[in-house]
Amino acid sequence: MRHERPSRFEQARRASEAAGIDVTIVMPCLNEVQCLPHCIANAREALRRIAEDYGFAGEIVIADNGSTDGSQELATSLGARVVPVAQRGYGSALIGGGKAAYGRYIMMGDADGSYDFTDGVAMIGKLHEGADLCMGSRFKGGIAPGAMPWKNRYIGNPILTGILNLFFRPGISDAHSGLRAIRKQALEELDLSGAGMEFASEMVIKASLRRLHIVETPVKLLPDLRDRAPHLRPWRDGWRHLRYLFMMSPTWLFGVPALIGAAAALTVLTLVALDAAGVISVPFLGNYWTILAAAVLSMSHMAAILAVAGRIFGVKQGYRKPSGRWNAIRRSLSLETMLLSGFALIAGGVTILCAVAVAWQGRDFTGTQSVIPAVFGTLLVTLGMQNFLGGFLLAIVGGNEARLMQDEVAPAIATRPLRKAA
Numbered sequence: 001m002r003h004e005r006p007s008r009f010e011q012a013r014r015a016s017e018a019a020g021i022d023v024t025i026v027m028p029c030l031n032e033v034q035c036l037p038h039c040i041a042n043a044r045e046a047l048r049r050i051a052e053d054y055g056f057a058g059e060i061v062i063a064d065n066g067s068t069d070g071s072q073e074l075a076t077s078l079g080a081r082v083v084p085v086a087q088r089g090y091g092s093a094l095i096g097g098g099k100a101a102y103g104r105y106i107m108m109g110d111a112d113g114s115y116d117f118t119d120g121v122a123m124i125g126k127l128h129e130g131a132d133l134c135m136g137s138r139f140k141g142g143i144a145p146g147a148m149p150w151k152n153r154y155i156g157n158p159i160l161t162g163i164l165n166l167f168f169r170p171g172i173s174d175a176h177s178g179l180r181a182i183r184k185q186a187l188e189e190l191d192l193s194g195a196g197m198e199f200a201s202e203m204v205i206k207a208s209l210r211r212l213h214i215v216e217t218p219v220k221l222l223p224d225l226r227d228r229a230p231h232l233r234p235w236r237d238g239w240r241h242l243r244y245l246f247m248m249s250p251t252w253l254f255g256v257p258a259l260i261g262a263a264a265a266l267t268v269l270t271l272v273a274l275d276a277a278g279v280i281s282v283p284f285l286g287n288y289w290t291i292l293a294a295a296v297l298s299m300s301h302m303a304a305i306l307a308v309a310g311r312i313f314g315v316k317q318g319y320r321k322p323s324g325r326w327n328a329i330r331r332s333l334s335l336e337t338m339l340l341s342g343f344a345l346i347a348g349g350v351t352i353l354c355a356v357a358v359a360w361q362g363r364d365f366t367g368t369q370s371v372i373p374a375v376f377g378t379l380l381v382t383l384g385m386q387n388f389l390g391g392f393l394l395a396i397v398g399g400n401e402a403r404l405m406q407d408e409v410a411p412a413i414a415t416r417p418l419r420k421a422a
Helices: 010-020 038-056 071-077 092-102 116-127 150-168 184-190 199-209 232-249 250-276 287-317 324-332 336-361 372-398 401-421
Strands: 023-029 058-064 082-083 105-108 133-137 180-183 214-218
Touching: 010 133, 010 214, 023 038, 023 092, 023 116, 038 058, 038 116, 038 133, 058 071, 082 150, 092 105, 092 199, 105 116, 105 184, 105 401, 116 180, 133 199, 133 250, 150 199, 150 232, 150 250, 180 184, 184 199, 199 214, 199 232, 214 232, 232 250, 250 336, 250 372, 287 324, 287 372, 336 372
Parallel strands: 023 058, 023 105, 058 082, 133 214
Antiparallel strands: 105 180, 133 180
């Protein structure tokens, strides 16, 4: 019988039970020899207070990202456990440190002296009370003069946190705080992968999508102790956060523009059609508006298909939980349904275009004053092809949906007589 090898999280859990460690403080480190003595001493004070308040034993883990200034040796001499992380990046270091942590509660904080780890004592208390993730809010705890550039404080962080709250609704005031705490089990379930600074957003986004219990406590932000420039690059890292927000939200990236575009295009096309039928008079809507509206509707239709594909991918990757409404929508968009609707739209479009060709022949192949019939026919053919191709895209992303439906239905059919007899 083949036995699966335990994951790194499971190995750490067993080591935690053997060592009797409850809390791990993880610091990402890249050439921080100047700041480590202060940070490790501060983390030890935080662990002492945690032991007094909750009776938890703790450890300090330095997730080293390839330091060349002797940070590893210094950290070891100060009693911390050094975990080498080969893949470069802020997120990679924290992920590596989290996997190697022995504690069931993990506190994460920068190794530059900008955070007071004793602020994290309350975070461990929140986890102990039942929270899955506790974020530190610098805007509630206080930002010391010179600790944060003005463009980060008044532009970058508020805008990115506002967009994150709009898209994913975690209900926090500071999505990019470097001091946070999370249950180790939750960290494993989130399966984080962000290598750079976008890791900060990824943790909150995936925790919110998986409906974990997220809370917030005040923390202070202090000027760092480095005598060199920080690793953070505001514009580059800000863009990495922003693009990640949109990548993780197909509803806002594709769905909302699709809804707005389709509503506007259908309004114009409806008015144009009623005008052509003589029901109403809309003289300001001519051929140009008809062509533009058809193009917008076609793009909106494609965007809607991409929004559904993005949601399916998120569910399959495990960072989204499907709802009852979503399952109903997904079943209605099976490959067979998309193919049938695609063929119907194409047939309707070809019929209109054939009528256009017949009318053209009846005019001895002369020009026409209205392009409305040709635009409507072409639009239906385009939408039909998009349904046809989009159906296969959804099936590819979803992974053989027909087989999954059979697997769900067969047990229900098999057990139905037993339920009736009971």
